[in-house]
Amino acid sequence: MGLFTRGITLPRGELTDTELIEAPLPGKVTLPVKQHLGAPATPTVSIGEAVTVGQVIATSGGNSGIPIHATISGKVLSIEEGETFTGAVVPAITIEGDGEDTWGAFPEQSTAADTLSPSELLERIDEAGLITRGIIPTPLKGDLVPLDQPKTHLTTDGRRVVQRLDTLVITALDPEPALAVNRFRAHAEQPALPVGITALRSITGAEKTIFVVDKGLGPFPQLETLVRADEEETTKLVGIPGTRYPAACAPVLVKNLTGREIPLPYGHPRDVGVALYDLDTVISVGEALTTGRPPVDLLITVGGGALERRGIVKARIGTPLSEVIEAVGGFSEPPAKVVVGGPMMGMAQYDLSVPLTREAVGLFALSHGEITLTEGYRECINCGRCVRVCPVNLLPGVLSLYCAKDRFERAEQLGLFTCIECGCCDYVCPSRRPLVHLFRHAKHQLMER
Ligand code: SF4
Ligand code: SF4
Numbered sequence: 001m002g003l004f005t006r007g008i009t010l011p012r013g014e015l016t017d018t019e020l021i022e023a024p025l026p027g028k029v030t031l032p033v034k035q036h037l038g039a040p041a042t043p044t045v046s047i048g049e050a051v052t053v054g055q056v057i058a059t060s061g062g063n064s065g066i067p068i069h070a071t072i073s074g075k076v077l078s079i080e081e082g083e084t085f086t087g088a089v090v091p092a093i094t095i096e097g098d099g100e101d102t103w104g105a106f107p108e109q110s111t112a113a114d115t116l117s118p119s120e121l122l123e124r125i126d127e128a129g130l131i132t133r134g135i136i137p138t139p140l141k142g143d144l145v146p147l148d149q150p151k152t153h154l155t156t157d158g159r160r161v162v163q164r165l166d167t168l169v170i171t172a173l174d175p176e177p178a179l180a181v182n183r184f185r186a187h188a189e190q191p192a193l194p195v196g197i198t199a200l201r202s203i204t205g206a207e208k209t210i211f212v213v214d215k216g217l218g219p220f221p222q223l224e225t226l227v228r229a230d231e232e233e234t235t236k237l238v239g240i241p242g243t244r245y246p247a248a249c250a251p252v253l254v255k256n257l258t259g260r261e262i263p264l265p266y267g268h269p270r271d272v273g274v275a276l277y278d279l280d281t282v283i284s285v286g287e288a289l290t291t292g293r294p295p296v297d298l299l300i301t302v303g304g305g306a307l308e309r310r311g312i313v314k315a316r317i318g319t320p321l322s323e324v325i326e327a328v329g330g331f332s333e334p335p336a337k338v339v340v341g342g343p344m345m346g347m348a349q350y351d352l353s354v355p356l357t358r359e360a361v362g363l364f365a366l367s368h369g370e371i372t373l374t375e376g377y378r379e380c381i382n383c384g385r386c387v388r389v390c391p392v393n394l395l396p397g398v399l400s401l402y403c404a405k406d407r408f409e410r411a412e413q414l415g416l417f418t419c420i421e422c423g424c425c426d427y428v429c430p431s432r433r434p435l436v437h438l439f440r441h442a443k444h445q446l447m448e449r
Contacts, residue, residue: 029318192286214242
C-alpha cells in the first residue's frame with residue numbers, strides 16, 4: 001500500500017486498546033428526533049407518559065429517517081426544541097429516569113442471519129434505528145439500498161449505470177488517528193461480528209470481504225480467524241498505515257484498496273461497486289440481529305489534554321456531554337476547546353448540556369497546547385503546502401481566496417463541494433489561514449440559496 005502519498009501523518013491517540021469506561025446511568029436523557037442527515041422522526045409519546053428502555057418514542061420520518069428509542073426507563077419530562085451538538089435546533093424528547101433501567105419486552109430473534117431474506121434483514125436494521133458512523137451519518141437502511149436510486153450508480157462522467165456491489169469493505173480504521181473505537185472493537189472479542197458480516201453480504205450481494213486494519217497495531221486474532229475460516233478465500237485482511245490521515249476517508253480508502261475512483265463530489269462507494277462500513281457499524285448490525293434490541297449505548301473516544309483520564313466510553317445515547325466528561329474524572333485544567341468528533345474534524349461546543357447523540361464518534365477537551373489559534377491569520381503566501389497535502393487534489397489556498405471574498409459560485413466551480421473538510425490544509429498552512437472554516441461557511445451559503 002504505497003499510495004497514501006497525500007494527507008499528513010498524525011500521532012495515534014494515547015489510549016490503551018483495552019480500556020472501557022462505563023458512564024453511570026444518567027438521571028435524564030434528551031433524545032433529538034433527528035440524529036443524522038435525513039428526515040426527523042415523529043414523537044409517539046406524550047408528556048408524563050411512562051417509558052421503558054428500547055421503547056419506540058418517535059417513529060421513523062419516512063424512508064430517510066430512523067425511529068428513536070428510549071435509552072432509560074422513566075417518564076417523559078418534555079418534548080420541545082433544543083440544540084444538538086451540530087448546532088441544529090430540533091424537537092427533542094427528554095426522559096427523567098426512574099433509576100430502574102427497565103427494558104420493554106422484545107421478541108426472541110433468530111441468530112441465523114443467513115436464514116432471513118435481504119428485505120427481512122433490512123427491516124430489522126430499520127427497526128433498530130442504525131445509522132452509518134462517519135462524516136455523513138445517514139440511516140443505514142437507506143445507505144445499503146438507496147431508496148431513490150435502488151439499482152443505479154453514478155460514474156465519473158455523471159452518468160447513472162446499473163452496477164453490482166461486489167466488495168464489502170469493513171474498516172477497523174477510525175476517521176482520525178486520535179479516535180479509537182474501531183481499533184478497540186477490532187481487538188476485543190466480538191461474537192456479533194460474523195452475524196453482521198453475513199447480513200451485510202446478503203443485503204449487498206458482495207462476494208468478497210476486505211478487512212482494513214492499522215498495520216502498526218496488529219495482530220488482530222479475531223479478524224485473522226475469520227479470514228482463515230473462509231474456505232472459499234473470499235475474505236482478506238489488508239494492513240495500511242493508520243497514522244496517515246485521512247487514510248480512512250472513503251475516496252482515499254476505496255482508491256487505495258481497489259484502484260476505483262469514487263466520482264466526486266456527490267459519489268458514494270457503491271457507485272464503484274463497494275459497500276464500505278466501519279467495524280463498529282457491522283458489529284452493531286450483528287448485535288441488533290442477535291438480541292432483537294435497538295442499541296441504546298454509544299461507544300465514543302473521549303480524549304484531550306484537558307481531561308483527567310482518556311479512554312473509550314460507553315454511555316447512554318442522550319446523556320449530557322458534561323456527564324460523559326465526568327465519567328472520565330472531569331477536567332484536569334480549563335479546556336481551550338471542547339469538540340465533538342476528533343481533534344481534526346470535530347465541532348466546537350459551547351454548551352456541555354447538549355446530549356450525546358448517535359452521530360458522535362468522539363469527545364475531546366483540548367488543552368491550550370493542543371490548539372492553534374487562527375486569530376490574526378495572514379495572507380496566503382502561495383507556498384503550495386496545502387496543495388501537496390489535499391487528499392482530493394484541490395487548490396485550498398486559491399479556494400480560500402474566493403470564499404473569503406464571497407465569490408462562492410467560483411469556489412464551487414473549483415471543486416468546493418469535493419472538499420471533505422479533513423483539515424489537512426489548515427494543519428500545514430504557515431499563514432494559519434482558517435481554510436476549513438472558510439469552506440464550511442461558503443458551502444453553507446451556497447446551500448441556503
Ligand atoms: S481542501 Fe478540503 S479536502 Fe483538501 S485538505 Fe483542505 S479540508 Fe482537506
Ligand atoms: S498553505 Fe496557506 S499560505 Fe500556503 S498556499 Fe496554502 S493557503 Fe496559502
